[in-house]
Amino acid sequence: MNKPLHYITFQNFPMFSANTIVSMKTVSYFKKSGYDVSLIFPGREKIKPDNNEILDFYNIKEKINIVRTAYFLPFGKINFLNKFSFILSHFIWSLFIFIKYLLSNKNLKDTLFYTRSNWIFYFFSRKNLTIIFECHKYSKSTNIIFKLLKNKKNSGYVFQNTLLLESFELSDTQIENMIVYPSAYDESDFEDLNSSKNDKEVIFVGRFSRFNEDRNLNFLIDAFSNEELREYKLRIIGGPKKLGDKLREDVHRYNISNVEILDYIPQDKLMKLLSSHSVGILINSSNDKHSKFHTSPVKYFEYIRSGLNVMAIDFEAHRALPYSDLIYFFKEGDTLEFIQRLKEASNNKDVIYKNVEQYSYYERVKQINKLFARLEGLEPPTL
Numbered sequence: 001m002n003k004p005l006h007y008i009t010f011q012n013f014p015m016f017s018a019n020t021i022v023s024m025k026t027v028s029y030f031k032k033s034g035y036d037v038s039l040i041f042p043g044r045e046k047i048k049p050d051n052n053e054i055l056d057f058y059n060i061k062e063k064i065n066i067v068r069t070a071y072f073l074p075f076g077k078i079n080f081l082n083k084f085s086f087i088l089s090h091f092i093w094s095l096f097i098f099i100k101y102l103l104s105n106k107n108l109k110d111t112l113f114y115t116r117s118n119w120i121f122y123f124f125s126r127k128n129l130t131i132i133f134e135c136h137k138y139s140k141s142t143n144i145i146f147k148l149l150k151n152k153k154n155s156g157y158v159f160q161n162t163l164l165l166e167s168f169e170l171s172d173t174q175i176e177n178m179i180v181y182p183s184a185y186d187e188s189d190f191e192d193l194n195s196s197k198n199d200k201e202v203i204f205v206g207r208f209s210r211f212n213e214d215r216n217l218n219f220l221i222d223a224f225s226n227e228e229l230r231e232y233k234l235r236i237i238g239g240p241k242k243l244g245d246k247l248r249e250d251v252h253r254y255n256i257s258n259v260e261i262l263d264y265i266p267q268d269k270l271m272k273l274l275s276s277h278s279v280g281i282l283i284n285s286s287n288d289k290h291s292k293f294h295t296s297p298v299k300y301f302e303y304i305r306s307g308l309n310v311m312a313i314d315f316e317a318h319r320a321l322p323y324s325d326l327i328y329f330f331k332e333g334d335t336l337e338f339i340q341r342l343k344e345a346s347n348n349k350d351v352i353y354k355n356v357e358q359y360s361y362y363e364r365v366k367q368i369n370k371l372f373a374r375l376e377g378l379e380p381p382t383l
Helices: 018-032 051-057 082-102 118-126 140-148 172-176 217-224 241-253 267-274 289-293 298-305 335-347 361-375
Strands: 004-008 036-042 065-069 112-115 131-135 155-159 178-180 198-207 233-239 259-262 277-282 309-313 328-330
Touching: 004 018, 018 036, 018 298, 018 361, 051 065, 065 082, 082 118, 112 118, 118 131, 118 140, 131 361, 155 361, 172 178, 178 361, 198 267, 198 298, 198 335, 217 233, 217 241, 217 259, 217 335, 233 241, 233 267, 241 259, 267 277, 267 298, 277 298, 277 335, 298 309, 309 335, 328 335
Parallel strands: 004 036, 004 112, 036 065, 112 131, 131 155, 155 178, 198 233, 198 277, 233 259, 277 309, 309 328
Antiparallel strands: none
């Protein structure tokens, strides 16, 4: 019988967001690597799609045990004091899950746990269960939790980049039980790609807002209204539809004919469309500290796997990405530099990302599995 692995997360599925894509792809590759995998998350939506709809949404072929728990908390149901309701709901839900496991009468020592929830990580670590926390951003609560767990040898850590790692003060034990590994791409999404690219076609893929903050997409739309880019075409793909409709209104109002706003496209079809473009864009607002320093965009790895040249707003997080020496950086809000760098990027037809396969989910999960082995005493710590 395969060893059970439970992925516990305070997320909602299905949803077109980088975070849910990372979770589902990670779950998929845990299954491929031989675990008996369960995905546990709160059932926040009134309309609850069945398990096959969730898997199809992310182009997941493996059969995953999906557990949608009961959820009677305010976050996601009441649009009021969202930040406070998230913190409160997240804590209560995590405590509820922990108590439910304690009352299950199962031998939890035989189960591995993986989570994106700092509170799930805290409760399960205190019980000396084998658990890994995938850390995506800095928060005061996470920093406090890390200090409380500084001597726990059963707890592992995955950080997206060294900037995020360095924002915490880890103990020697925690340093031994952590890895730094960025986001990744799924090789199975890249079958039958387009072999030809249009050097005038540019693409942005992702949520139209991040943590309820603007992503600077209007800067892109304004830039493409410039006469110098009249021969170029920009596609912006993502969601939610409400924000997409607002962007479409702006494009129509100002009669910008070379910008197209598209809603969600299934993952496999999205990669085929992506591969026909020549340039992919990373952009965010500097108002968000996470975007400036700690992000590791999933779309970046999909861009480079598709062989696109990449343009990125000049943030330290983007400078910390693999192959950053090949990225065309531009200053936030600088339209003239953006246009200049776009022309340079679109004229480069010889970009090569050597050994890009090291950033596949297969390799990422392989490193996480080694960390699990280290926590179980089956592999010595790295030096």
